[in-house]
Amino acid sequence: MQIYLPIAEVSVNAFLLLGLGGMVGILSGMFGVGGGFLMTPLLFFIGIPPAVAVATEANQIVASSFSGVLAHFRRKTVDLKMGTVLLVGGLTGAALGVVVFNYLKSLGQVDLLVKLCYVVFLGIIGSLMFVESLNAIRKARRADGGAPAKRRQRTWVHALPIKMRFRTSGLYISVIPPLIVGVFVGILSAIMGVGGGFIMVPAMIYLLGMPTKVVVGTSLFQIIFVTAFTTMLHATTNYTVDIVLAVLLLVGGVIGAQIGTRIGVKMKAEQLRVLLALMVLVVCGKLALDLLLQPTELYSLGAAGGH
Amino acid sequence: MLRILLTLLFLLPSFAVAEEVVLGLSKENVAITTSFDGSEILIFGAVKRESPIDQSSPLEVVITVAGPSEPVVVRRKEHVFGIWVNTDAVEVDAAPSFYAVATTGPIDQVLSNTEDLRRKITIDNAIRSVGAPSDITDAESFTEAVIRIKENQGLYQTLEGQVALDQQTLFRTSIDMPADLTEGDYTTRIFLTRNGEIVGDYETSIAVEKVGLERFLFNMSREQPVWYGLMSLAIAIAAGWGASAVFRIFRAG
Numbered sequence: 001m002q003i004y005l006p007i008a009e010v011s012v013n014a015f016l017l018l019g020l021g022g023m024v025g026i027l028s029g030m031f032g033v034g035g036g037f038l039m040t041p042l043l044f045f046i047g048i049p050p051a052v053a054v055a056t057e058a059n060q061i062v063a064s065s066f067s068g069v070l071a072h073f074r075r076k077t078v079d080l081k082m083g084t085v086l087l088v089g090g091l092t093g094a095a096l097g098v099v100v101f102n103y104l105k106s107l108g109q110v111d112l113l114v115k116l117c118y119v120v121f122l123g124i125i126g127s128l129m130f131v132e133s134l135n136a137i138r139k140a141r142r143a144d145g146g147a148p149a150k151r152r153q154r155t156w157v158h159a160l161p162i163k164m165r166f167r168t169s170g171l172y173i174s175v176i177p178p179l180i181v182g183v184f185v186g187i188l189s190a191i192m193g194v195g196g197g198f199i200m201v202p203a204m205i206y207l208l209g210m211p212t213k214v215v216v217g218t219s220l221f222q223i224i225f226v227t228a229f230t231t232m233l234h235a236t237t238n239y240t241v242d243i244v245l246a247v248l249l250l251v252g253g254v255i256g257a258q259i260g261t262r263i264g265v266k267m268k269a270e271q272l273r274v275l276l277a278l279m280v281l282v283v284c285g286k287l288a289l290d291l292l293l294q295p296t297e298l299y300s301l302g303a304a305g306g307h
Numbered sequence: 308m309l310r311i312l313l314t315l316l317f318l319l320p321s322f323a324v325a326e327e328v329v330l331g332l333s334k335e336n337v338a339i340t341t342s343f344d345g346s347e348i349l350i351f352g353a354v355k356r357e358s359p360i361d362q363s364s365p366l367e368v369v370i371t372v373a374g375p376s377e378p379v380v381v382r383r384k385e386h387v388f389g390i391w392v393n394t395d396a397v398e399v400d401a402a403p404s405f406y407a408v409a410t411t412g413p414i415d416q417v418l419s420n421t422e423d424l425r426r427k428i429t430i431d432n433a434i435r436s437v438g439a440p441s442d443i444t445d446a447e448s449f450t451e452a453v454i455r456i457k458e459n460q461g462l463y464q465t466l467e468g469q470v471a472l473d474q475q476t477l478f479r480t481s482i483d484m485p486a487d488l489t490e491g492d493y494t495t496r497i498f499l500t501r502n503g504e505i506v507g508d509y510e511t512s513i514a515v516e517k518v519g520l521e522r523f524l525f526n527m528s529r530e531q532p533v534w535y536g537l538m539s540l541a542i543a544i545a546a547g548w549g550a551s552a553v554f555r556i557f558r559a560g
Contacts, residue, residue: 001342002342004486004521006525007524009489011343011344047487059539059543060543063544067547112393231540232540234536235532239529241528241536243524243535243542246542250543254546255550257547258550258554292390298384299455300382302379302381
């Protein structure tokens with residue numbers, strides 16, 4: 001069934017959009033990532049104009065994260081205090097990100113830099129997570145259900161001032177690292193058109209030392225507000241939020257997220273991390289190939305006046 | 308006085324064999340609805356004349372349909388430090404969003420180059436490109452890229468020999484318009500030619516516009532962007548919350 005999207009001005013198959021939404025929704029529920037880093041490139045691929053894809057994706061992430069975060073609230077796996085600190089950083093970062101984005105646009109190389117950002121960040125995080133979680137699995141096997149690996153080590157993170165107690169996470173750390181993580185994720189979400197969960201989740205686990213079970217709910221909590229802010233920025237400045245596209249994606253997405261949350265609870269944290277790492281690496285590889293291989297069409301068309 | 312006489316002299320032959328177009332369109336406007344998936348437009352008509360048919364040379368018909376023109380930036384990728392990067396860019400001043408040209412025969416036979424240039428009939432001439440940056444020596448390849456990319460998307464069509472002409476009087480053709488159309492007035496031109504010279508022409512337009520829900524959402528996003536954004540968020544959150552609630556009921560029941 002073909003459906004004409006009023007803002008994107010293209011006609012696409014409605015079931016394809018529902019399917020894409022559902023697939024990405026499952027991942028979103030399982031890993032606590034918004035799925036934007038997968039969905040945005042997929043939307044480009046089916047012919048949605050990039051500006052519309054990025055803006056609409058932000059709106060769709062709000063929906064899929066909302067149903068996900070409700071499930072986590074009931075399970076009490078959201079650290080509200082940590083979430084709020086991350087959010088303050090995130091909103092600042094998103095505003096900064098828009099400034100950076102417009103500056104890159106004036107240089108005329110925004111596409112390339114966005115893609116390079118994807119390849120670099122996905123590559124580093126994917127490899128780190130993959131190696132770390134494989135080690136964790138191996139250790140767990142060798143110990144054969146013995147003493148759990150010691151999670152918290154004292155690092156430079158614990159030496160910073162303005163300490164705060166985060167009861168849900170069982171942490172007593174400075175607010176500076178979570179604020180910095182928030183700002184960084186906010187910048188990336190504005191530039192790359194993603195929720196930023198794929199950066200935030202590893203940062204929370206490895207940098208802040210938060211327990212894996214509260215990481216997913218807390219990152220979803222932060223993502224909702226940052227992407228809502230991004231949606232409003234896009235809707236009022238670029239007029240690129242396509243509500244029909246968003247509704248189709250989110251109908252698939254919210255159902256997928258519920259299924260994903262349930263799968264995520266049943267799986268071991270290490271297995272989840274290996275899977276997420278593999279997926280991050282696949283997307284990274286695909287984007288890297290696009291940059292390295294000679295494209296079949298060397299020329300591309302764009303709207304004038306954008307640079 | 309002499310000038311008027313000369314003008315009259317030039318006009319006389321065309322009066323003598325005056326051939327006019329009477330046109331019909333299968334639809335005068337294309338409505339973009341939610342289920343819009345492209346459209347086929349049938350263009351048909353007759354040649355009206357007061358005098359007997361001129362038998363000296365065959366009559367040919369050229370039909371063009373052009374969507375609204377807009378400036379387009381064409382970028383070219385080059386291999387730099389191992390990756391493919393956009394380097395050169397040329398702005399094409401006006402490229403129609405859609406362009407179809409249908410004829411009764413091969414274009415070089417039915418239309419002279421002069422007439423083509425003057426009336427901008429073939430796709431190459433319908434695109435206007437001036438002022439490429441001076442460091443770009445092959446500006447033409449950028450214009451060619453626009454045509455190639457748009458042809459692959461079905462937005463530019465050259466339909467040689469696709470106009471049927473009966474008894475040098477009745478003609479018809481059909482133009483397929485793809486789903487991703489830009490809104491606006493699509494100028495439809497019909498040229499009658501003999502020996503490559505234009506002997507008669509006619510111009511009308513087909514309105515392509517969004518209707519119903521499509522129209523409402525598009526207008527709202529432009530005129531009330533804040534409300535549109537808030538509405539999008541509200542719908543998103545309601546759907547997210549709704550699905551979550553439905554799942555909980557399922558699990559409880």
